Amino acid sequence: MAGYTQSExxxxxxxxxxxxxxxxxxxxxxxxxxxxxxxxxxxxxxxxLDGLAARNLSPNFSFINDHKFFEIGEAPDWYTSDDSYKEAFLVGVINTLRVVTVGLVFTTLLGVIVGIFLLSSNWVLRTVSRVYVEILRNIPLLVQIFVWFFVIVLSLPTLNDSLRLPGEGILFLPHRYLLYLIIGIPYFIYARRLSADQPFRQLAKSAGFAALIVAEGAFVLIRDLHGQGVDAFLLLYIIASVVGIFAFFQGRKWWWTTAVGVLMGQVVAGTLFYLGVLPAGGFKPTTSSVILLNNRGLVFPQIQATSRFSEWMAFVILGSLVAAVIWLYAARITEETGRPIPRGLYAFLAIAIGVVLGWFVVGFEPAPSTIAVEQDGAIVIMEVEEAREEALLTPEQELELTSSPLRVTLPERRGRRFVNATTLTPEYLALLMALVVYTSAFIAEIVRAGIQAVPRGQLEAARAVGLSQAQTLRMIILPQALRVIIPPLGNQYLNLSKNSSLAIAIGFADVFQVSNTIINQSGQSVSGFIIVLSTYLLFSLIISLIMNTVNKRFQLVTR
Structure with a gap:
């Protein structure tokens, strides 16, 4: 048939x-x-497994409940040396989380600031930031940890000569500081409101800075330190102030206005000082040391939650919810109408009102007038004030009777240690500072690259509509730069969490150091390292999950 083909x-x-x-x-x-x-x-x-079985060390996880004599220097109050390996390992996890969580916050803040400074038009800020980044990111982290611990922290004053803030005793607060605030705040607000295209704005700002520097310098160098051989440094000080102000305004459009402003500010401040217009007296309040720093660590007040803390937190949560509603509603109005609304300020005020209102409402609740205390081996009912005078109240009862939601106790020295205080050990301080500074150098480069990835047309458009430099950075540049910054930023967060295991080099009791001691005592090396690896893997997965969620939030939605 026509058209018929036979299939192969x-x-x-x-x-x-x-x-x-x-x-x-x-x-x-x-x-x-x-x-x-x-x-x-x-x-x-x-x-x-055969080798371990021959030595009676077959891997198992039952050892985690064994009780051994195990002291930990960074342990909380609830831990004792008689606790099991499980509690000891939990202490290591807590210590690691203390370093990682605080380190992530501070390294982010420092890295963002340095990253912005890397692109500053000011030569001094830009150069110092570049030197900071290039030096710190090219020195091994372990070396930096040793420097912070052995060279810096252990070189701090001894316990008897602790650095105190504020100084203990009578503190002298000059009246001129109050005068600086009364005159300076309105003055700089006025100067800030002037148009950036006006030369007078730069003249006003440079004059204000010069006047403040010369006025305070005259008091320090002539009056406060008179007769100590420092009068000859006055000329050098004035020259340094001129150079410093010029460096601050370096690269600005009208350099001559800076020169005139510096001259005017120095002349005005010098004249006022010479005529005795600036007050020389001051307030003399009695102060107690709040923060102490020595080679044994950093000591600051202890903050404890009282029995009324939960009631106060209800007000705080309510204020936070109101703040979230205000934030979302204002964002919607701005998106629909284009009208800018200071939603951050309104949200902050909502939270502040919740905090303050809750504090007063809870504080006005009447406290019990009597309490059961132990006296001479018997339980007796006694007036609260009488029991307090006779020191019969336990710390738990003090927290129960306190009218405020939080109880703050100042450090009190007893012998070679401080009580009623929170102490950060030298090992913790050195490890935290090394991780923060080292990681911030990498984050600064990420921020710089992210900002430069934003098209220059965006910056020019922001300037065309009259946005200031701060508004341009906050509203235009950083929101777009975050799309580039967040992915590599997550890698640096992971590096910080894993680099915290170097704490073993200076004896800080983190997960790895505590686990190493457990392995040495129990002989369960395989099981111990499985737990350590699983712990660090869990940390990394949690950080990755959070950063991926944030990254998804900032990515452009496309079809």
Whole structure:
């Protein structure tokens, strides 16, 4: 029949034809590789298990409940040396989280600031930031930890000569400081409101800075330190102030206005000082040391939650919810109408009102007038004030009777230690500072690259509509730069969490250091390292989950 074609019979493939197929060969090679790896791994694991069994050290996790004598220097109050390995390991996890969580916050803040300074038009800020980044990111972290610990922290004053803030005793607060605030705040607000295109704005700002520097310098160098051989430094001080102000305004459009402003400010301040217009007296309040720093660590007040803390937190949560509603509603209005609303200020005020209102409402609740205390081995009912005078109240009862939601106690020295205080050990301080400074150098470069990735047209458009430099950075540049910054920023967060394991070098009791001691005492090296690896893996997964969620939030939504 016309148009009829006979179909060819299907080709019968032989084993040889399969073996000549490249895809089949790749699959066979992959299967063979997996089998070989499994066999080798099984032989290694089997040999390891046989060796451990011969020494009666077969891997298991029952050792975690064993009780051994185990002291930890960074342990909380609830931990004792008689606790099990499980509690000891939990202490290590808590210490690691203390370093990582605080370190992530401070390294982010420092890295963002330095990253912005890297692009500053001011030569001094830009150069110092570049030197900071290039030096710190090229020095090994372990070396920096040793420097912070052995060179800086351990070189601090001894316990008897602690650095105190504020100084203990009578503090002298000059009246001129109040005058600086009364005159300076309105003056700089006025100067800030002037148009950036007006030369007078730069003249006013430079004059204000120069007047403040010369006025305070005259008091310090002539009156407060008179007769101590420092009068000759006055000329040098004035020259340094001129150079410093010029450096601050370096690269600005009208350099001559800076020169005139510096001259005017110095003349006005010098004249006022010479005529005795600036007050020389001051307030003399009695102060107690709040923060103490020595080679044994950093000591600051202890903050404890009282029995009324939960009631106060209800007001704080309510204020936070109101702030969130205000934030979302204002954002919607701005998006629909284009009208700018200071939603951050309104949200802050909502939270502040909740905090303050809750504090007063809870504080006005009447406290019990009597309490049961132990006296001479018997339980007696006594007036609260009488029991307090006779020091019969326990710390728990003091917290129960306190009218405020939080109880703040100042450090009190007893012998060679401080009580009623929170102490950060030298090991913690050195590790935290090293991690923060080291990681911030990398974050600064990420921020710089992210800002430069924003098209220059965005910056020019912001200037065209009259936005200030701060508004441009906050509203235009950083929101777009975050799309580039967040992915590598997550890598640096992971690096910080894993680099915290270097704490073992200076004896800080983190997860790795505590686990190493547990392994040495129990002999369960395999089980111990499995727990350590799983812990750090969990930390990394949590950080990755959070950063991926944030990254998804800032990415552009496309089809």
């Amino acid at each position: 019979p299907p080709e019968i493939r032989t084993i040889a034809s399969y073996l000549r197929d490249e895809r089949i060969l790749q699959i066979i090679a992959q299967i063979a590789f997996v089998i070989i790896v499994a066999i080798v791994t099984g032989l290694i694991v089997g040999s390891m």
